[in-house]
Amino acid sequence: TTVPDSNPQSVIIMSRNEHEHEQEERNPTTRLRNPTTIYKTGVTNIMKPFGVALISHDENAKCYNQLFTSINALAVQEFNQPCLINHVMADGALGITSSQQTVFPHSRRMMCWFHMIQKCRLHRNLVTKEQWVSIDADIHAVQLSFSDDVFNRGIDLLIQKWSATPATKKFSDYFVDQWITKLPYWYEGAAFGKPSTNNGCESMNAIIKQKYTLRNKLHLSAFLPKMEQMLTDWSEASISSPFATATSISPDMELHAYKWSVSINRSDILHWFNTFYVVPSSTTTITPSVWLDLYRSGQWASFDDFVAWQTSCWLVSPLTSCTCPIGLKQYTCKHSVGLGIVFNLYQVTDKTRCEPLGKRKGKGRPKKVRTALLL
Ligand SMILES: [Zn+2]
Secondary structure: OOOOOOOOOOOOEEEEOOOOOOOOOOOOOOOOOOOOOOEEOOOOOEEOOOOEEEEOOOOOHHHHHHHHHHHHHHHHHHHOOOOOOOEEEEOOOHHHHHHHHHHOOOOEEEEOHHHHHHHHHHOHHHOOHHHHHHHHHHHHHHHOOOOHHHHHHHHHHHHHHHHOOHHHHHHHHHHHHHHHHHOOOOOHHHHOOOOOOOHHHHHHHHHHHHHHHOOOOOOHHHHHHHHHHHHHHHHHHHHHOOOOOOOOOOHHHHHHHHHHHHHOOHHHOEEEEOOEEEEEOOOOOOOHHHHHHHHHHOOOOOHHHHHHHHOOEEEEEOOOEEOOHHHHHHOOOHHHHHHHHHOOOOOOOHHHHHOOOOOOOOOOOOOOOOOOOOO
């Protein structure tokens, strides 16, 4: 069953570890009466954010098994069906990986990109300073792979590149074991259009510590009312600032997009299929059709060729997605909005239209030089 928007309902379950001794304290399952947080994003796409807190003193697999099983039980209880978890995003904790394989075997175990690069940096002493600068840039470049195919080809070329130098072999071996064999899903295309870090979750955790638990370890009897207060606060706040179901387009983004839309040479926009178009980047040396041929064949001679290809053109769906770094990380960019403007799918405000095109308002980076000749 679905709950109508006009009568949303919040369900917050707090589970606790069976090793806890406060059996008499309180029923660990707390249900808030109102207000609620269930949102509909469309007829077929129903999003129901909810939180499950697991109170535990360790982070072993058993604890996560209980958490994931609780999520499933909650979905069955509230929505009459088990939840289809497509992605489990977390840091590299082994307990999470093994529980995900047990409880959600069909989901993809995402690795938080922020934690991943942090771990890599801890191994920088396996190479020289100069080598690390280049390796760090390589990892950042391949992280922007927008699909599994692109990543798989890119990572093969990257390992080839690193293996060619004996001095980087140690780091390369570590990298292959940790970030290709064990936890390979840290690139953008591993879950296209979804977050590549768990930063949002971590910052929520920081808020809990700053504003509610005040960094104290609370006894369960003090902790539960605190959590109830917190969840009431959040539920009430969600009325005035509702859960976002679409990325908003800021006036600044609109202006960038408008400028891009009037400067792009329309013959450089290549329609691929459905709503997908290939557009040249500001530094491209190849045409969109050459770019597309390379994409289809996957025939990059080296990792550096691969990176040059990756930054030459963007695959854009107007107002929906773009494979440029901003589009991948922020879900909206001048290309996707700009193509929307080009195809009259998006109306710019009069204020944006009146903005002098040659001049930039206020401070900011100088305008990038556009490669004049498209080969
Ligand atoms: Zn873009």
